[in-house]
Amino acid sequence: MTKSFDPMDSVDQLSRRSQQNDRAKTTVLHRFANLFAAGPVKPGESYGAPGQGKSLAISLLTTFILIFIWYIATQLQWVKPLFLPSPVAVVQRFWEVATQGFANATLIEHTGWSMMRVFSAFVLALLTAVPIGIFMGVNRIVRGLFDPIIEFYRPLPPLAYLPLVIIWLGIGEVSKVVLIYLAIFAPMALSARAGVKSVAIEQIHAAYSMGATRWQVIRHIILINALPEILTGMRIGIGFGWTTLVAAEMVAAQAGLGFMVLNAAEFLVTDVVIMGIIVIGIIAYLFDLFMRYLERKLVPWKGR
């Protein structure tokens, strides 16, 4: 197998050459450079495929540099703490909110409420949007019923129909969950539908030629074929869920990460705002990692 082309290769080669000159001296440098090299070619990858090689070390370095610039900028007082508090202040505030709370709730309570809202909306969407999306793919009547509804409300910003949801459902938990649910529903249903449409006709024909009934074709061929796209839809959907969270917690929330951020913004407590953003980001990212893990476990054949 040939090694893929990567700018980092030259770093790798450089360190390898110097290693031959003086092994003892350059081992540390070599190891360091190796962290950023493309790494061994994975089985099944071939020369010239775009974007090959490892990128974790580069990502970590980017994160580190961004935090470092942030730190320097605040330390040298390029910006006022009101606009951008230092990372240290944010960490301190994180600890303070975690232990003593902010706006009558601790960080755990804020996080718990938000996760409860997002995940109950997510589960509701999973139970309704996926079956509806699948039926839209396999049945023209269901497609005709739901297509105009979904296509109409999908591009609307949740803030536009938030007032309507509140008029209809009040200011309690139901309206918050429903708002997030609506945001998740459309991408999930459309992904499930696209997954159904992506089935190779040969597989369907092969199943019929082996005596499959229409229901067996749906169950054994179409549903399983749609699984990768359904999982992708779940990832996109939960992303929409988190983006809608702040809108959902704008009205009459007592706790929640979105509420916490909005409340802090009103009192110009910028470090809580940034801390809240980071917490939401980390939770969303961890869930995405979990979904990618699920994808590897459930559909190892994806794209083959």
Next chain:
Amino acid sequence: MSRLQIHDVSVRYPGMNGGDTVTALSGINFQIEPGEFVVALGASGCGKTTLLNLMAGFIQPSDGYLTLGDSQVSGLPRVAVGVELNDQITGPGKERGVVFQKHALLPWLNVLENTAFGLKLQGVCLKERQARASEYLKLVGLEDFHHHPVYQLSGGMQQRVGIARALTNDPRMLLLDEPLGALDALTREVLQELLLEVWQQTQKMMFFITHSVEEALFMASRLIIMSPRPGRITHDFSLDFNKVFLETRDARKVKSMPEFIAMREKVLGIIHGDEATNGGAH
């Protein structure tokens, strides 16, 4: 013994963007006798695949009808008779196994599960369907690959799975749509011999589509040559090079026989004549 009969079949597609109607097949009368290995050869666009799809039941004819069975059907179309004929092909069925060029295996199932899939659909119990599937996997030389994921197999091995899967259902006939078209020359020859052996052992009716003249001559007990615009059968030859191979087991020798070479030149002449008059269009 059942035979497949095609009664005066035409297939017309509506033209794209309101254009003229495209006649994919016109006035096909044809039958496949029990135990025959029929190979269809012709320029692109001559309706070979349409003909196979009709036999498989994936598409319906615009005129005429197809039957697979024992009854001697008179030439009358079913509308005139007023009743559906018992043996008429109205859709896909497990008595007609299909082997596709590619993309037809199920990547989430391993080799054994793919092969046993048809029996699973019919509700055969796990033990029996695995026993029958492994029997056919042995026939195609994959007895050591039961638990491999299919997407890790080479193209040739995937086609072996496809053939074993179609056979496991014990169909009355096998429809093969360019099954070796995507394979390298060596693997292709190995699988040609394998298919002939399968044919000899199972005595199933075969309908095989190919673009390769040499492959067609080597495999066919009956060769039909088709011509485009409108798609129709222009030549029908009886051949026995496959029987010579099955007796001698020497493919190279068969393919270099003077009769073989003469026939190849003749068929090439027919097809090239077609391509010249049609501009090689597809």
